[in-house]
Amino acid sequence: MIAPWYAMAYAKLDRIAWRCGYALALHGSMSRDLDLVAIPWTEDAESPEKLVEAIRRFVVEKAEVNLKIAPPKIMPHGRISYIIPVGFGGNFYLDLSVMPRRKHEE
Numbered sequence: 001m002i003a004p005w006y007a008m009a010y011a012k013l014d015r016i017a018w019r020c021g022y023a024l025a026l027h028g029s030m031s032r033d034l035d036l037v038a039i040p041w042t043e044d045a046e047s048p049e050k051l052v053e054a055i056r057r058f059v060v061e062k063a064e065v066n067l068k069i070a071p072p073k074i075m076p077h078g079r080i081s082y083i084i085p086v087g088f089g090g091n092f093y094l095d096l097s098v099m100p101r102r103k104h105e106e
Protein backbone atom coordinates (compact mmCIF):
# COMPACT_ATOMS: atom_id res chain seq x y z
CA MET A 1 0.00 0.00 0.00
CA ILE A 2 1.73 3.16 -1.23
CA ALA A 3 -0.91 5.78 -0.33
CA PRO A 4 0.37 6.21 3.27
CA TRP A 5 3.89 6.90 1.96
CA TYR A 6 2.47 9.42 -0.50
CA ALA A 7 0.52 11.14 2.29
CA MET A 8 3.63 11.35 4.47
CA ALA A 9 5.73 12.55 1.55
CA TYR A 10 3.26 15.25 0.56
CA ALA A 11 3.71 17.08 3.86
CA LYS A 12 7.45 17.38 3.20
CA LEU A 13 7.10 17.99 -0.56
CA ASP A 14 4.75 20.88 0.18
CA ARG A 15 7.43 22.52 2.35
CA ILE A 16 10.08 21.93 -0.30
CA ALA A 17 7.88 23.56 -2.95
CA TRP A 18 7.07 26.48 -0.64
CA ARG A 19 10.80 27.14 -0.02
CA CYS A 20 11.27 27.18 -3.82
CA GLY A 21 8.43 29.71 -4.26
CA TYR A 22 5.68 27.31 -5.37
CA ALA A 23 2.27 26.23 -4.10
CA LEU A 24 1.84 22.46 -4.39
CA ALA A 25 -1.54 20.90 -5.14
CA LEU A 26 -2.63 17.26 -5.08
CA HIS A 27 -4.89 15.57 -7.59
CA GLY A 28 -5.62 11.97 -8.46
CA SER A 29 -6.25 8.82 -6.46
CA MET A 30 -2.77 8.06 -5.06
CA SER A 31 -3.30 4.43 -6.06
CA ARG A 32 -0.22 4.12 -8.25
CA ASP A 33 1.28 7.57 -8.58
CA LEU A 34 1.13 10.81 -6.67
CA ASP A 35 -0.14 13.51 -9.03
CA LEU A 36 1.17 16.94 -8.06
CA VAL A 37 0.89 20.40 -9.60
CA ALA A 38 3.42 23.07 -8.66
CA ILE A 39 2.21 26.62 -9.23
CA PRO A 40 4.71 29.50 -9.10
CA TRP A 41 3.58 31.63 -6.15
CA THR A 42 6.27 34.21 -5.58
CA GLU A 43 8.03 36.69 -7.86
CA ASP A 44 11.33 34.93 -7.21
CA ALA A 45 10.17 31.32 -7.65
CA GLU A 46 13.05 29.01 -8.49
CA SER A 47 13.36 27.40 -11.92
CA PRO A 48 11.45 24.15 -12.45
CA GLU A 49 14.80 22.34 -12.60
CA LYS A 50 15.78 23.58 -9.12
CA LEU A 51 12.39 22.54 -7.73
CA VAL A 52 12.72 19.07 -9.26
CA GLU A 53 16.27 18.70 -7.91
CA ALA A 54 15.08 19.58 -4.38
CA ILE A 55 12.30 16.99 -4.68
CA ARG A 56 14.73 14.42 -6.12
CA ARG A 57 17.04 14.83 -3.11
CA PHE A 58 14.12 14.22 -0.73
CA VAL A 59 13.00 11.09 -2.61
CA VAL A 60 16.51 9.64 -2.71
CA GLU A 61 16.84 10.18 1.05
CA LYS A 62 13.40 8.83 2.06
CA ALA A 63 12.78 6.08 -0.49
CA GLU A 64 16.44 5.08 -0.69
CA VAL A 65 16.19 4.69 -4.44
CA ASN A 66 18.70 5.35 -7.20
CA LEU A 67 16.35 7.30 -9.38
CA LYS A 68 16.67 8.40 -12.94
CA ILE A 69 14.29 11.12 -13.95
CA ALA A 70 13.22 11.00 -17.58
CA PRO A 71 13.51 14.19 -19.61
CA PRO A 72 10.54 16.50 -18.95
CA LYS A 73 7.66 16.75 -21.39
CA ILE A 74 5.86 19.94 -22.35
CA MET A 75 2.13 19.57 -21.78
CA PRO A 76 -0.94 21.73 -22.58
CA HIS A 77 -0.79 25.35 -21.32
CA GLY A 78 2.98 25.12 -20.99
CA ARG A 79 2.99 22.69 -18.05
CA ILE A 80 6.27 20.87 -17.68
CA SER A 81 5.72 17.23 -16.68
CA TYR A 82 8.28 15.26 -14.69
CA ILE A 83 8.00 11.59 -13.73
CA ILE A 84 10.00 10.92 -10.56
CA PRO A 85 10.25 7.25 -9.53
CA VAL A 86 10.03 6.53 -5.80
CA GLY A 87 11.03 2.86 -5.81
CA PHE A 88 8.92 0.21 -4.11
CA GLY A 89 9.38 -2.27 -6.95
CA GLY A 90 9.62 0.35 -9.68
CA ASN A 91 5.86 0.76 -10.01
CA PHE A 92 5.34 3.96 -8.02
CA TYR A 93 6.25 7.52 -8.84
CA LEU A 94 5.54 11.21 -8.47
CA ASP A 95 3.85 12.74 -11.50
CA LEU A 96 4.82 16.39 -11.09
CA SER A 97 3.48 19.10 -13.38
CA VAL A 98 5.12 22.50 -13.00
CA MET A 99 3.25 25.51 -14.32
CA PRO A 100 5.43 28.04 -16.16
CA ARG A 101 6.72 31.14 -14.41
CA ARG A 102 5.74 34.50 -15.84
CA LYS A 103 7.11 37.95 -15.32
CA HIS A 104 4.85 40.29 -13.40
CA GLU A 105 2.92 42.53 -15.78
CA GLU A 106 1.78 45.94 -14.65
